[in-house]
Amino acid sequence: MKKSLLIIFTVSILLFSIGIVSEVGYSAEKVYAEKEAAKPSYKNRSEIPxxxxxxxxxxxxxxxxxxxxxxxxxxxxxxxxxxxxxxxxxxxxxxxxxxxxxxxxxxxxxxxxxxxxxxxxxxxxxxxxxxxxxxxxxxxxxxxxxxxxxxxxxxxxxxxxxxxxxxxxxxxxxxxxxxxxxxxxxxxxxxxxxxxxxxxxxxSTPKNIFEMLTKDIQFPVITDKDGKELELTRSNFFSYLENDNREVRKKAFQLYYETLKKYQDTFAQTLGGEVKGNNFYAKARKYESAMEGSLISNNVPTKVYDQLIETVNQHLPLMHRYMALKKKMLGVEELHMYDIYTPIVQVEQNYISFEEAKKRVIEGLKPLGEEYTSVLKKGFEEGWIDVYPTKDKRGGAYQWSSYDTHPYVLLNYEGTRDDVSTIAHELGHAMQSYYTNNNQPYISSGYPIFTAEVASTMNEQLLWHNEYNSAKTKQEKIYLLNQRLENFRTTLFRQTQFAEFEKMIHEKDQKGESLNAEALKKVYKSLNEKYYGPVMISDEEIAMEWARIPHFYSSFYVYQYATSFAASTALAKQVLEEGETAVSRIRNNFLSAGSSDDPISILKEAGVDMSTAAPIEETMTVFKETLDELEKLLSEE
Missing domain, CATH: 1.20.140.70 (Oligopeptidase f, N-terminal domain)
Known part of the structure; x- marks a missing residue:
């Protein structure tokens, strides 16, 4: 099977479980009733138009x-x-x-x-x-x-x-x-x-055990500020962390990770089995490490991985500065890990109909040209997309296709801003599949995740720019700036933190060191403290976060979210500044390229050289500029 076929399927299904698209949200308690009244609700598939x-x-x-x-x-x-x-x-x-x-x-x-x-x-x-x-x-x-x-x-x-x-x-x-x-x-x-x-x-046994274990774990019921009992689940965990009531999010945070801790030895054995398997296959194929085996097999130099970690580490003071701003805006004496998901500013969060979402996506992606948006419209109208959730529908979102079909997109649309961004994201995958399948023979029609996530996140970035330029109020601009900073935090910084953890535990196993629960917790907590800085109280519970990350069961995978985010930031900037010149270059040399060359060369032809640290440096500059702009708007209040 084409590798990209499974990669895109797997990646997109899991996006929300690790919070890549966006972990910033809204107060579920405040707007839940309004949204539930406005959005369509279908008990089964036969009811959906x-x-x-x-x-x-x-x-x-x-x-x-x-x-x-x-x-x-x-x-x-x-x-x-x-x-x-x-x-x-x-x-x-x-x-x-x-x-x-x-x-x-x-x-x-x-x-x-x-x-x-x-x-x-x-x-x-x-x-x-x-x-x-x-x-x-x-x-x-x-x-x-x-x-x-x-x-x-x-x-x-x-x-x-x-x-x-x-x-x-x-x-x-x-x-x-x-x-x-x-x-x-x-x-x-x-x-x-x-x-x-x-x-x-x-x-695949460790991954299967992880999925079954996380599915079977029952979390306790929590009580909100009004004494109402609320069910805590893996899928609604982040909605509680976004809650504007601090006690609710603290309680959800503690109970969630305390529950995982009860199974820490099983999780450790499962993740340890994954690591041992990766190291075994790498050794069998005569690679120096599992990381080398994963990267070189996809024709990506290992220095790309190392320089990502090194460059992000050099710019961690920017992340620490952002955390200090969060603390100030939230007005808390101590900033805890359960505080970082709650929005620092509230804006009206009305239900966005799917028809309105389509208009926003098409408008946001207009810079990619009339040809691009005409294909998007075709996808919306001709059965490419499965929109609404039902009880027996798979969760999350993904794009999938084969060479002889048009692309398909699975959504579970709930009418939030994040859902609109998800549409743009998955259609980025769809358009890359569309252009590649129409321009490459089968044998070079697949594409690795290293380039796949560039197309999707570029779409998100262009959509964000359009929304920001269209914002009518200062409050909405503050919200969107914070949303963008959260995307940087959850994709560039957080995925690099995951990548560094993954590298460290594989190296520990290679050296014959134990990967028991206490060892994994120690490594993870120390990294969390380094990435979030001195202003953050690195709660003991966060040491168990590794136990809920599904991507650790896809060998040396997550770093590509960070590299893709950097590449897409550069390409989106080129589209907005150069217009058709950049669009033509990206369409012909990147979206249509498939696996006709190695991913580094393909991106270089499109306009971004990922063999150097320059794209990461440039992305950090954009992060700083966004942070500067937010601080400026806040100082004017």
Whole structure:
């Protein structure tokens, strides 16, 4: 399966659980009743009007057609396995192998995506659960029957490869082939590659246990200031941290992490198992570390990771200054971790209808040109988006597609400002898929998370600029400035903190040190103190935060949110300042590029060089300017 296919799916589903899109919100207690009265509410999927549901019939008109592709994928996979050792003895045979692989994977992806999106919209449906299970089994069969291809290409001599690559018929496959050769020293024998492919379900065990454990944990009921009992859950935790009543958010914070602490040893064993697995696979493939294995396999130099941490650490005084401002605006004697999510300014938070949200997104993304917005309008009107939540619909938001379908976006729209931003974010993914699939052959149509999150966060940044320029009151400007600073905190600073934690615990395991609960808590709390600075009371409970972060079960993943945020900040600025010149460069060299080259080179062609610390430095300058502007507006009051 194309790597980007799963990456975009997984990343987007989990965005809200770690608070990437935005962790700033509103007082749930104050506006909840008004919002509930205004927004549509649907008990089940059949009640939702058709214009608000995605049209999966664009993929298959009925299940019978899907059945044909499931059967076809398995047949093609079995046939492909029979070519092992025979297909790449000449340039012509190599091309045939890649063409056959592409044709197989196009059928695979289409069938796999359809089954899982059907289930995501109706997760309690037993028949759809069976469809997804069958798609999973088909996928395992395909992986097992294609695992020989890369090792066999890697066995070709340098002379033969260079001869092949000079042939014009392989031009579209140059990067795909070169990338395999580049990883030759880390490619194992065919038997070992098959063994590792078969072990992939075992490698996902820690993640599966984490998901089941967090799903099964029951949190206590809390009591608000009026004595009303409120249920605390994983999904509503942040709404309580946003509450304008300090006792409510303090109580929610303490009870949440005290509950996690009861399971700290299980969480530690689970995360420790993930780390040990990552280090094992890295060692098996002869990488010096799991970080190197993760980054280099995606053709990203390890210095990008290290210089991100180093540069962000150098600018932590800016973060500390922001925390000091938060403390002042909240009017508290001590700033605690449970205080940082509550908004420092209140603005009217009326329900935003989905029709109004569409207008705001299209207006905000106008700087990307008429062609771009015309495709957005098509997506809104032609069944790309599944809008409203129901009880049996998967939570969160994501974009997913296959090469032979238009992009699809899953939302759980509730009518908040954050939800509008989420639409822009997921459509950034959708537009990158749209442009890539229309400009690249299958083999280079995927794209890694390193570039994927750039497109989505660039859209968010452009939307923010439009909202800020359209703000009618000083209060709204203060709110939007704080919202932007929160995006910096939660994406650039917070994800770098996560990245540094992940690096440290993998290094501890490599050295043979224990990753028990106390060791993990000590590392995490010390990092939290460093990132938030002396003004913050780093509450003991925060030492358990690592136990609720799902992205620690995706090896060396989160750093890309921070690098993407920096890259998108630079590109959004270029769009606003250069206009069509920048839009054309970004569309042709980035959005349409897929994996036709390494991600660093693709972004460099688009206008931002992530091989240097310059984009991080420039983003810190924007953070400082935003902080300056907020302080200036506040001083005028």
């Amino acid at each position: 058709e214009q608000y549901k995605w049209k999966l019939e664009h993929i298959y008109p009925n299940q019978q057609e899907w059945e044909k592709d499931i059967k076809k994928a398995i047949e093609l996979a079995n046939k492909f396995a029979k070519y092992e050792g025979k297909l790449i003895k000449s340039q012509k045979m190599l091309k045939k192998a890649i063409d056959d692989y592409s044709n197989l994977m196009r059928v695979h992806d289409k069938a796999y995506v359809y089954a899982h999106m059907m289930l995501d919209a109706n997760s309690s449906n037993a028949k759809l659960q069976d469809l997804a299970d069958r798609a999973d089994k088909m996928s395992v069969s395909v992986r097992e029957n294609t695992s020989w291809l890369s090792p066999e290409i890697a066995e070709l001599s340098k002379k033969k490869i260079n001869t092949y690559l000079r042939d014009e018929s392989l031009t579209d496959y140059n990067y795909f082939i070169s990338n395999i050769i580049r990883k030759k020293s880390h490619t194992l024998s065919k038997n070992m590659e098959e063994l590792l492919a078969q072990s992939s379900p075992l490698a």
